[in-house]
Amino acid sequence: MFTARRRAGGSSRLRPRDLADEALAGLVQRPGRSVLTMLGTVLGIGGFVAIVGLSQTANGQIGTAFSRLDATEVIVTDSAAAAAKTPALDFPADADARAGRINGVVAAGVWWTVPLKHGAVSARPPGAHPAGLSLNVTAATPEALAASGAVLRSGVLFNRFHQDHAQNVAVVAAPAAAQLGLTSLAEQPAIFIGGQPFTVIGILSGDQRLPQLNLGVIVPEKTALRVWGLPHHDSPAQMIIHTRLGAAPVVAGQVPVALRPGDPLALTAATSANGSELGQEVAASLNNLLLALAGIALIVGMIGIANTTLVAVLERKSEIGLRRALGARPVHISAQFLTESTALGLSGGLIGASLGVVTVLVVTVLHHWTAVLAPGLVLAAPAAGAIIGLIAGLYPALRASGVEPAEALR
């Protein structure tokens, strides 16, 4: 039975299963300490998952709130007129009808700001005192009002009849109506714009897409052309298009050709993504701040694991000596402590990722939101914890392998 053992070139071994058993035993024997050691990693990983998950979820919600307007809007600008030095209008007379025939368009209409002198709008005839108000006067087709989502408080909007016959009618936004002293439309009140009388037929409570309509006076486009001529190159004409959901990019590509087949470059169509881009930038910088905080928690967690493992190495010097006497090589000792710290990091990552997901779910349920969470993130979190544990264990493992057994066993 002894001769079987007389192998000349043998070397001591540590099976992976034995390594796992020994490392786990090291952790399970001090459960309280292991949990406290994991805490930093739990907080860091949990913070990461919760922050990224919540920001993804919140972005999803902001997206649905704003995309109704953003994703269904195309703005066509008269770029040739803006470059010209003289008043110009590059939209054809039947622009609204042409754009309206494009598949996906709900409503489309041309509008522009009428260039008027200060104090051009008044409730009294010209020459009366005091001077008129400096209100924003907008020329718009009935379709433009439909496309922009104008909401009436009282009266009616002007229609195709008013437009085609260039009637002197006006729709006044509620604040402007108050300034002009218009309380009721029953008497068919008149206002004077640049000396011209207009009958006020409606009071606007608000407009979803064109905020400039909320404060001023709106007249039919044909009337504006007849009275004041072509739009000024400082404020060229635009077309606002309300599309069906998702159709905006396609409509934007088609509309210049549909309106100006001979010179489509005179018009520039754009979907309005600027607002949401800004929102994303703001959200991103906020996220970066929170992620930096979670990163700090992770580093603190790593230092915690490193510290506890180092203390364990110093505490367990006699165990290290014993293991060396029982045939462990320095590399086996290193492997054991590295496995312990990696297991600590992995457990911290698992618990942290779970807590992070639960946090996202709780917040989501409380806000009646839809949870959005990248599965890759949830799966990567425990791996990140394990890597943190591995890195944290490097120095303690090196120290453990350098323990002199003769000294440790004394």
Added chain:
Amino acid sequence: MTARTEAAAATEAPVVIRLAGAACTYPGPPPVRALKPADLVIGRGEHVAITGPSGSGKSTLLNLVGLIDRPTAGTIEIDGLDVGGSPERRRAAVRALRIGFVFQSFHLLPHRTALENVMLAQVYTGIARGGRRAAALTALEQVGLGERSGSLPSALSGGERQRVAIARALINRPSLLLCDEPTGNLDSATTAEISGLLEGLHRAGTTLLVITHNPAVARRAQRRITIRDGYLTEARGPQAAAPDGARRVHG
């Protein structure tokens, strides 16, 4: 040389330990010559006691024989293998399979049962996992602790703890049981119990090298070697002294 060869032949047993001019000097400053060049041959089945005052070099000798320290001069053979200058992986394998350690302070892991403490000695041997529990239980029964295999060290008396440590040292059936003050932490009744157990193991064929302060424990050995100021002296049947002042010690 001739004397040792004859001695080995006379005992008609294979040599377990052979120290030839083995010395250990700890680098200073100033350098400490903890063990002067020593020759020692221990055959299979021998029971050898080493005594000496503190600081005499006992621990150094034990660390050399146990392959925990390396000699700064001379050679060490275990089972005929020259292990003094072997790479660490081979020395570790010899420690795992051929040497059983018994320490004064037991060195049991506090959170593991007696059985698990015994099984720890198999972790670094490469032995298949399957038969370990049964082997550990057999070793515990061998030291009379079969009934307490599930107890934690804190629930065991000092003598029982040392029995667990002896079982751990025996489980891989080592060529040599190396005991460093095995009764140093025990009262006299327990000391008698443990030295009786060691004597029983010797009768069953185990080779024992016991370092002890206790004359009663040393008296049980066949051979008694005294170490003083780094020199070895055999109490029984001394042979011619080596020219350098060290004594050749053999059976």
